[in-house]
Amino acid sequence: MTDINGVTNTPFDVVKPALDILDTSFGKIFERLDLPPDIQNGALQAYREFKINGPEDAQLWLCCAIYSELQQARMKEMLSRAVAARAKRKNSGDQQQEYWSKSSQCNSWNMSLSHLLRCFNIGINVFLQKMKHWNMLAHHSDTFKKRIENLQRRLSIDKLLLRHYKNVFQQLYLKPDASKEEDLLEYQAIYEFGWLLFLVVRNELPEYAVTNLITSFQLLVCTLELVYVNALEVHQSKIINREFPGIPKDWTEENFDILSLHGYCAIDKIGALIPDLPVSGVVVVRNSFFRKTIMMFFSEQRLVGNHTHMRELIKDGLLEVNLTSLNRNYATFVADINEMDERLFLKFEPQTNPKEKEVAKDAPLKELNSKLWMIEGHKFCEAQRMNLYQLLTHGNGLPPTLPTHIRDAIDKDDANSLTNIQNTLRDMALKFGTAAETTAHLSDEEAKRRFGLSSAIYYKLLDSIIKAELQRKPGLKITKLLVQRTFNATLIACCLELVLHICGQKTLEFPWVLECYQIEAFEFQKIIELVVRHHNGLLSQALIRHLQSVETECLATHIWRRDSQLWQLDKLPHYRNLQDTTESEDKENVPKCVNITHKSVIICMRKFYLLASQRLHDLCKPLGLLGNPMDFSHMWHIVEYSVTAHGSELLRQRHLDQLIICAIYMYGCMAGLRLTFTQILQVYRRQPYMRRSVYREVPMEGAPCDIIAFYNQVYIPLMTFYSQLLKCRLRVRALLQPNQKPAMEHTHRQISPNHNFYLMSETVPVMCDQTCNCTTLIAEATENALSGKKRSYSFNKSSPQHYQPKRPNILRRSTANQ
Structure with a gap:
């Protein structure tokens, strides 16, 4: 294949993988991994060189073979880049030579180890033990063997660090009661943000320093102190432990000056919570490497806030912005160098008492057992348990039918709206049962239970949305909302998508629900915004992130399907026209070239x-x-x-x-x-x-x-x-x-x-x-x-993204991004 300049520039070869000799389970694993042909075939060839006995060992060996191929592809590409860089310096005057290695052909070695183990359903400890045997059988280099040893050492260090992180965190903050949902969500978000920020900062260290225990503890204390002082900027926050000696003396007073926190430091008090850790070393790290790294994050927009004083990371809604940014950055990093996703170690535990922990662990399933929509026979992981727990214990629980106050508010003349809802639920349940049996081989009973849970979530969300609309428009007749079949169908489908995500059915992953009900993605992304805005603590952070990723997928591709109503527009609008339309109070002032007649189209295109x-x-x-x-x-x-x-x-x-x-x-x-x-x-x-x-x-x-x-x-x-x-x-x-x-x-x-x-x-x-x-x-x-005259040419951009300042030059860990 050639480009417009006539240069051969094919980044990949379309080669069908050789799966004819593999059994069905292996084929499904390769399908989930989505490996390129060169990696897949190389792993299969290495796998066949060993005599494997037993299906369990076979999967372990195959996992090792794939990881080995990913690592070797990564090291080869890093070597080719080093050679290309030397060639570029040597022949800098030759403008015709192509230094980028054509042989690399865009190798797919960037996959996180966590994703690989998840596809094989293998634990990290079992994998590391088997990988040592694989290294001996495959006669890998000492560099490769050293990497496995470092990975195992890092795993042990992470467990120790996380234990101290939880201990210090519980002394800095107070966990709110389950009834105080907003405070509990803030507590969970700060807990996740602190650990994630520590991981991202530590990844900026040189590789030899990452597994240094003392350095890791010093960075952990620096991170805890930074997050804690930023949390203090939310004045009178209920999650702050007022008994902690590091809190400012007058912080509890109403006239407390928030600006005084700009120069406040709690390193001594927080460092003292970790035994045998010299605080003087923490201060040195904080004033040098840690500060430079945080300032780099500000300059690269990985963090948003007051970059002068490293403050305002949490207040005014910026906590969610920064948490999302760091999650995206970290996900790229772990895929880029085949790292273990260390966010998996961070399992939020809502209770501290061991007996209460055991009760909380079984609570979701006990609650489910008392409901008709119990998903029997399904093994839930810890994350699924917590998602279900929050759904089932929110408020008074999930209603089995439409709430009574909604029924009472409907006029007698509009009683057909209730019938329409029940008919919509019945039709969608039947269609789901038929489609799920064909696609995922779900039994009729399993499909009924899943859709039953979806219906209960639908009733709960519908109640929240109606309450919000009545607050916004007190004179609104709710029957106008209930009779809209598109609104109800998309809301039910959104609730079903949440249930399918919790159950983890691969064959029923999004956009299966759109295909099942033939729902347009444009309508579906509208309902997601309503659900996220009005769920009122019903959904966990994990479920909210899932809905946001679904919305992003809709905007990127699904709203541009052949039958999308967006193609009914005379012309897709420019970003500037959308800005003008949003800020205009007079609809007659909408530019004619935009030809937008519905506010939802404007919102959708702005998001796009x-x-x-x-x-x-x-x-x-x-x-x-x-x-x-x-x-x-x-x-x-x-x-x-x-x-x-x-x-x-x-x-x-x-x-x-x-x-x-x-x-x-x-x-x-x-x-x-x-x-x-x-x-x-x-x-x-x-x-x-x-x-x-x-x-x-x-x-x-x-x-x-x-x-x-x-x-x-x-x-x-x-x-x-x-x-x-x-x-x-x-x-x-x-x-x-x-x-x-x-x-x-x-x-x-x-x-x-x-x-x-x-x-x-x-x-x-x-x-x-x-x-x-x-x-x-x-x-x-x-x-x-x-x-010598100067003519001013304007090169402004209407893009919503502004220019990023150049990063400081500090010692960084070598990754494939460089």
Whole structure:
């Protein structure tokens, strides 16, 4: 396959895996792992070299073989990068030589060890023991063996660290009662945030220092102190332990000055909670490595808050923002270097008394046993238990029928609305039973229990949503909501998706529920926002994150299916037009080119553009394309133009990521960057939202093709005009004086001088359009350059993502991102 420059640039070979000799269970495992052919075939070849006895040992050996192949592929690529870097320094004047290794072909070695073990249902300790035998049989190098030893040592250190983390945390904070749901959720979120921040900070250490016990304890205390002082900024917070000696003396007073916490330090008091740990060493680490790392996180937007004093990480709703950001960053890291996901060690325990722990452990199943929707015969893991526990013990529990006060509020003349709800539930239950039996071989009884639990969640959420709507519009007749079949069907389907996720049925994973009921993704993503906004503590953080990931998947691909109602628009709107529409109070002022008649369409498209900007940034950063803000601005406008001008041809039945990948490559060609599809796809594979079908199976007229064929045959012919205009603008930029930077209008407003958190404006860069005279622009720029005049060219971006400052230069742990 060749690109538009005639260069052979195939990042992968479409090879069907050799599964003919494997049994059904192995085939399902490979399907879940989604391994590329080279890794899969290499693992199978190594696996066949040993005589395996017994199915359990066979799975263990195969798991070791796959992990071995992943590690070897990683080490080979790291070596090829080192060789390429040396060659680049040696032949820096040769502009034609391609230093990126074509032989790597975008190897899929970036997979977390936790995901691999989960697919095989193998514990980490069993795996490590078997891996030692595998290393001896396969005669692996000492470097490889050392990695397994370090992994085992790190596992032991993590268990020790986590024990001390829980002990210190319980002395700093007070666990609220189960009745105080908001406080309990805050307590859980801070508990998770502290451990996650520690993991992310520790990963910035050089590899030899990660398994150093003293260093790890010092960083743990630094992290606990930082989170604790930030938690104190939530004045009069009920989860703060007022008996802890490290609390400021006047913190409990109403006139306490929050700004006094900017210089407050509790290192001595918190460090004293860990026996035999010298506090002086903690202070040294805090003032050097820890501070530099946190400041780097602020500059890279991994953390949002007051970067000057390292404060305001928790208050004003920023805790959830920072928690989401760190989770995304950590997920990328563990996949990037095949690490163990150490977040799995962090199991929130709602009770501290051992007897109470045992009661809490059995509570979900005991509660379920008393309900008709008991999912018998299903083995729940700890996370599933906690999800069920929160669902079943919330408030007065889940109602078996529609709440009485809703029935009483319905007018007698509108009694048919109740019948409509019952008919909708009955029809959807029958359809689920039939489809689940075909797809997942669920028995009729199992399907009834799952749908029964879904119905109970539906009644609970419907009650919450109606209450919220009545508060917003006191005169609203609730029958208007109950008679909407689309609303009720999507809400029921959303509740069923939660139940299927809890049960962990692989064959029934999203978007199966959409296909089962033929629900449009555009409608489904609307109901997700309602559920997340009005669940009132019913759903656990894990379930909320699942719904958010489902919403993201809908925005990225499912809302662009062939029959989506978005294609009924005359033209997909620009991001700027959405901003104008949102801020306009007069509907007559909506720009005619937007042609938006429904508020939900505006909200959906704004979410879509925010997602597009975030994912474009995620790919540009590792590729080194954020050094000049104008580069990101141009790539953003390529993406936006491909959506608004050619969305029907480029986005229908396809994925947002495909347009982003093509936009980056096209800009690289136009700007003369030595950027290949292989490089872009290697970065894409490291993203937690990566899907191999995005670049291997792009829908075309006829059979699917790879991303390069799509780029050459579909993308470029449609984007040729815009690419020429982009070339024109880049030539104008090149004619500016070397030290002259194009003036940029203010595109984002900083909330306060102490924050690195911005609100984006709706201004759009002045780009060439169809009336642009490229020759005139170039001639004018040349004349100005020769005469010394300065012409201000605006390159602002309407993208919701702002430019990221350069990171401080500190000693970092070597990863494949470098």
